[in-house]
Amino acid sequence: MEYPKPLEDLIVQFMNYPGVGRKTAERYAMHTLSKISDENLNEFASILANIKSRIFRCSICGHLTDVDPCHICSDHHRDSAVIMVVESSKDVFSFERSKTYKGKYHVLHGALSPINGVGPEELNLESLWTRLHDDTVKEIILATSSTQEGEATAMYIQRVLRNMDVVVSRIGYGVPVGANLEYADELTLAKAVENRKSY
Amino acid sequence: MEYPKPLEDLIVQFMNYPGVGRKTAERYAMHTLSKISDENLNEFASILANIKSRIFRCSICGHLTDVDPCHICSDHHRDSAVIMVVESSKDVFSFERSKTYKGKYHVLHGALSPINGVGPEELNLESLWTRLHDDTVKEIILATSSTQEGEATAMYIQRVLRNMDVVVSRIGYGVPVGANLEYADELTLAKAVENRKSY
Numbered sequence: 001m002e003y004p005k006p007l008e009d010l011i012v013q014f015m016n017y018p019g020v021g022r023k024t025a026e027r028y029a030m031h032t033l034s035k036i037s038d039e040n041l042n043e044f045a046s047i048l049a050n051i052k053s054r055i056f057r058c059s060i061c062g063h064l065t066d067v068d069p070c071h072i073c074s075d076h077h078r079d080s081a082v083i084m085v086v087e088s089s090k091d092v093f094s095f096e097r098s099k100t101y102k103g104k105y106h107v108l109h110g111a112l113s114p115i116n117g118v119g120p121e122e123l124n125l126e127s128l129w130t131r132l133h134d135d136t137v138k139e140i141i142l143a144t145s146s147t148q149e150g151e152a153t154a155m156y157i158q159r160v161l162r163n164m165d166v167v168v169s170r171i172g173y174g175v176p177v178g179a180n181l182e183y184a185d186e187l188t189l190a191k192a193v194e195n196r197k198s199y
Numbered sequence: 200m201e202y203p204k205p206l207e208d209l210i211v212q213f214m215n216y217p218g219v220g221r222k223t224a225e226r227y228a229m230h231t232l233s234k235i236s237d238e239n240l241n242e243f244a245s246i247l248a249n250i251k252s253r254i255f256r257c258s259i260c261g262h263l264t265d266v267d268p269c270h271i272c273s274d275h276h277r278d279s280a281v282i283m284v285v286e287s288s289k290d291v292f293s294f295e296r297s298k299t300y301k302g303k304y305h306v307l308h309g310a311l312s313p314i315n316g317v318g319p320e321e322l323n324l325e326s327l328w329t330r331l332h333d334d335t336v337k338e339i340i341l342a343t344s345s346t347q348e349g350e351a352t353a354m355y356i357q358r359v360l361r362n363m364d365v366v367v368s369r370i371g372y373g374v375p376v377g378a379n380l381e382y383a384d385e386l387t388l389a390k391a392v393e394n395r396k397s398y
Binding site: 003004005006007009010013016017018019024026027028030031032033034035036038040041042043044045046047048049050051052054055064065066067088089090093109182 | 202203204205206208209212215216217218223225226227229230231232233234235237239240241242243244245246247248249250251253254263264265266287288289292308381
């Protein structure tokens with residue numbers, strides 16, 4: 001016997017999430033029906049329906065935010081001379097939790113991956129070049145992942161900036177090779193910033 | 200730094216689900232923002248908002264359904280002489296997947312648990328007694344979990360039915376002791392039905 005259609009539809013929706021297989025999706029769907037109050041369910045539905053209009057990319061750095069420019073870009077206590085380039089907003093949240101970095105960020109929303117058709121035009125790079133037009137920026141820290149795509153992206157940016165009057169560095173020791181930044185602990189992330197090396 | 204409020208709200212909603220901690224909820228929230236299309240997201244939100252009005256309890260057996268009576272209760276090819284009593288609709292779906300049971304069901308939506316304030320009145324039992332008023336039902340198979348609550352529930356029902364002209368049996372060998380029915384494989388469930396024993 002199959003699940004009633006509305007229940008099956010809900011299961012399929014949950015299966016869109018990373019690491020959620022059929023069994024887990026079924027649990028989530030049954031939990032939705034039997035354990036979540038009507039009020040809570042309506043709230044969840046409304047948050048989902050509105051999340052993309054309430055959270056958008058900062059026009060300066062590309063970080064996900066509910067105000068434009070984002071809290072980091074508009075914070076005058078932070079050092080505007082340093083920009084850390086990361087692949088995703090998740091990485092910004094991770095670095096912020098480590099509480100050691102006081103510069104600004106730039107979020108690429110991806111990494112170069114010719115196989116998957118991701119070239120420089122697909123990344124949030126134009127706005128990075130724009131930020132370098134005035135002379136405030138003295139250093140760019142490349143904090144893309146230590147995966148093949150992340151390394152290729154760092155290499156690409158470093159080449160573009162080669163002849164510009166800006167120090168380009170790559171985060172260093174600390175972040176485990178082949179790992180995703182998302183899973184790095186605060187200490188590792190702090191160490192990685194501290195031990196960054198210039199190209 | 201904290202997450203922007205709408206994003207934090209979404210994370211909190213995902214944390215309502217079983218086995219979902221803060222880290223997983225953050226992944227789901229970020230995935231919602233960056234990987235799920237607007238169209239898909241609106242569909243998900245609408246399914247969530249409407250699921251409880253589209254899926255309800257069958258007025259005969261209590262099983263979750265989108266038609267009343269449910270497909271199982273209205274299926275005349277199934278044996279109306281046997282009713283299998285289970286704790287939740289999940290268990291019905293599990294037994295149906297094992298494709299060996301051809302009787303009807305009765306879903307209690309819980310198990311007796313005095314500590315948690317769950318007495319017989321909190322369970323879907325009144326409608327079970329009602330179903331026994333006519334003489335079609337010859338056997339009741341108690342398929343509650345082999346947990347303390349499940350055993351207490353089976354014992355309670357067996358006592359109530361003691362003086363009635365109906366065979367009461369408990370599913371037998373096959374279901375691992377202390378385990379939740381939900382995780383039992385098809386073969387184990389089939390075996391459990393086959394080896395049921397009479398009280």
